[in-house]
Each structure stands twice: as C-alpha cells, then as structure tokens.
Amino acid sequence: MGQITVMTGPERRRRWSDEERFQILAEAFAPGVCVADVARRRDVSTSLIYTWRRKLREEHADAVPLPMAKVGFAEAVITEGDRRDEHDSCAAITVDLAGGSRVRISASAPSLLVAATLKALR
Structure with missing residues (x-):
C-alpha cells in the first residue's frame, strides 16, 4: 500500500463572498489606511483589492457614488x-x-x- 500525503491549510484559489469583498474594500480605502497593510492582514494581494474596486466602480458607474469613491x-x-x-x-x-x-x-x-x-x- 502506498503513502498518501494530505495537504492542509488555505486553499490556493480562494473564493470571496460579496460581503467579504465589501468589508475588505471599505477597510482598505478608509481614510488614513494603507491598502498594502490591509492586504497583508487579510492575506489578499493588493492588485486583487484594486481589481475589486475597479469592477465595483464599473458596475455602479451610473448609480449613486460609492462611499470609497467620494471626492x-x-x-x-x-x-x-x-x-x-x-x-x-x-x-x-x-x-x-x-x-x-x-x-x-x-x-x-x-x-x-x-x-x-x-x-x-x-
């Protein structure tokens, strides 16, 4: 009989719920917060956070401005x-x-x- 190794830990390709994405985006783009720090803390790539923000802005381009997009x-x-x-x-x-x-x-x-x-x- 052969040996089987079971790998545990975080999944390589994680799935984020919309609620989790909104929480991370709100946290990352709050005043005085560094996106890189949030990304490190939440174990998310900074480019993914910016991609989520861009897609969210594109989806809601005609809608009411998002809180993090306020000027x-x-x-x-x-x-x-x-x-x-x-x-x-x-x-x-x-x-x-x-x-x-x-x-x-x-x-x-x-x-x-x-x-x-x-x-x-x-």
Missing part, C-alpha cells in the same frame, strides 16, 4: 523636526520642499487630486 479634501499634516530617515510604505510620491517640509501622496489618491497637488507645488 473630498485630503488632510495635510505638517510636522516639525527632521524625519528624513522615516519611510512611508503607502506613499507613492514623496516631495521634499524647501525648509524641510515634505508632501507624501498615497498610491490610492485619486488622479485629479494628485494632479492638482503637483500643479499647486510648481
């Missing part, structure tokens, strides 16, 4: 002191300004907000 003001935080050795894992763009100030733009920031921010910094 609003981004919080600006100015800190004192030299923090040049800090690294923000969520920042896709970091701009160092004269006088030691720094502007960080998240990878999940809307393109219009990024364009307006960079235009204002000119």
Whole structure:
C-alpha cells in the first residue's frame, strides 16, 4: 500500500463572498489606511483589492457614488523636526520642499487630486 500525503491549510484559489469583498474594500480605502497593510492582514494581494474596486466602480458607474469613491479634501499634516530617515510604505510620491517640509501622496489618491497637488507645488 502506498503513502498518501494530505495537504492542509488555505486553499490556493480562494473564493470571496460579496460581503467579504465589501468589508475588505471599505477597510482598505478608509481614510488614513494603507491598502498594502490591509492586504497583508487579510492575506489578499493588493492588485486583487484594486481589481475589486475597479469592477465595483464599473458596475455602479451610473448609480449613486460609492462611499470609497467620494471626492473630498485630503488632510495635510505638517510636522516639525527632521524625519528624513522615516519611510512611508503607502506613499507613492514623496516631495521634499524647501525648509524641510515634505508632501507624501498615497498610491490610492485619486488622479485629479494628485494632479492638482503637483500643479499647486510648481
């Protein structure tokens, strides 16, 4: 008689319910949250989270705007002191300004907000 090995653990191709997807999306795109941190915590690829968001937006393009798609003001935080050795894992763009100030733009920031921010910094 041969030997059989039973592999246990998470299934390679998981299935997510709509409710689980909505929870993950709401958590990932909440103000001040890093998508990569949520992805790590929930054991989901970041690209899958962005794919879910894109598909959800496409499905509801004509409907009422989704809570995570709302346009609003981004919080600006100015800190004192030299923090040049800090690294923000969520920042896709970091701009160092004269006088030691720094502007960080998240990878999940809307393109219009990024364009307006960079235009204002000119």
